[in-house]
Amino acid sequence: MGKRKAKAKPAPRKKRDKLDTVFSCPFCNHGSSVECRVDMKNLIGEAICRICQESFSTTVTALTEPIDIYSEWIDECARVNNLEDYED
Helix, strand or coil, X not given: CCCCCCCCCCXXXXXXXXXXXXXXXXXXXXXXXXXXXXXXXXXXEEEEECCCCCEEEEECCCCCCHHHHHHHHHHHHHHHHHHHHHHC
């Protein structure tokens, strides 16, 4: 006679690491001074430096995380710097 099959145990769920919400400022290079906030009520994301008071805001979606706002700010800074290089 055959044995009964044992039920397979479900694989343990992996815990996701939390993404950062505090970053270094691209203007004053002060570490962990930029705080990113996501306002889902108004669909606005803000990144503000506590040291030099530089700020950046953008529109957000339901999937937007603070790292996305910071990345857009860095991309915008790079785009503006490239435009200035071509104007000379």
